[in-house]
Amino acid sequence: MPNRPGTLALVLHLSKAVHRASSEELLGMRLRQFLVLSYLHERSPSRQQDLCETLMLDANNCVLLLNDIEAAGWAERRRDPDDRRRHIVEITDSGREALFRAEIALDSLEDEVLGALSADERDTLRDLLSRAMADQPAVV
């Protein structure tokens, strides 16, 4: 009969710890907004649909999130000329600056949350998580 706290349970707990440790005040934005801008920083312009799927957001949720981000001036949406039903999302210079500041803040938060691990161990952790995520069906 298994009993040790499983790997997935640990992932859930650590995620909760990150949510608790992060605040809008610290990042200058909400955590979910940060994740969107991080995505856009790597792939911009990007189709709204791809963004939603990769970040595992409901279509509805995605719209509301992008509304706020666009209102903050961090990204812009425009119609795809090839298929006017689609939206193309692109990060703005202001968005990159906000993202940069948030990343600095998140680095210090990472020191806090992963303080028990050495630099090498954090690299290992990151590599393992990255490969696990790449295999997720929802991710494009």
Add this chain to the structure above:
Amino acid sequence: MPNRPGTLALVLHLSKAVHRASSEELLGMRLRQFLVLSYLHERSPSRQQDLCETLMLDANNCVLLLNDIEAAGWAERRRDPDDRRRHIVEITDSGREALFRAEIALDSLEDEVLGALSADERDTLRDLLSRAMADQPAVV
């Protein structure tokens, strides 16, 4: 300027993938109930307060969660004779059985979510996560 998806962002994404992949139907209980029973399986009887702190649950949230778990017959609460303000929580045989079935289900889910990693790599991941979690301030 940093740009790679950070380790913490990966933790958040993987956590979301776990939430998405798990269902009450699959586990026979809710994910949050599973986490409580897992805790109790290791430390039972346990003070309600300790349980709340370790699982990073609000006092309120903890009460509601334990209400449901107790109603399902998976755990019991009783007053602490030494301090009648406190509650002692103890898992029941029925709770252990339900936990066991859920763990079996979660194992297959782990295969799904961590399918990209070898057994050794999963052990490494579990070790790193476990040590990171042990260092969290909220955890008793």
Add this chain to the structure above:
DNA sequence: TATTGTTATACTCTATAACTATA
């Protein structure tokens, strides 16, 4: 007076369904 647990309440996040426009 301080603490543990509970209740009441509201807020955030997420999910479902119906609607608009484009194809």
Add this chain to the structure above:
DNA sequence: TATAGTTATAGAGTATAACAATA
């Protein structure tokens, strides 16, 4: 008819404050 995005609405999860019982 089908799809991308939006809107409206409800549900789940979480947080805040007031309360009761006990110390």
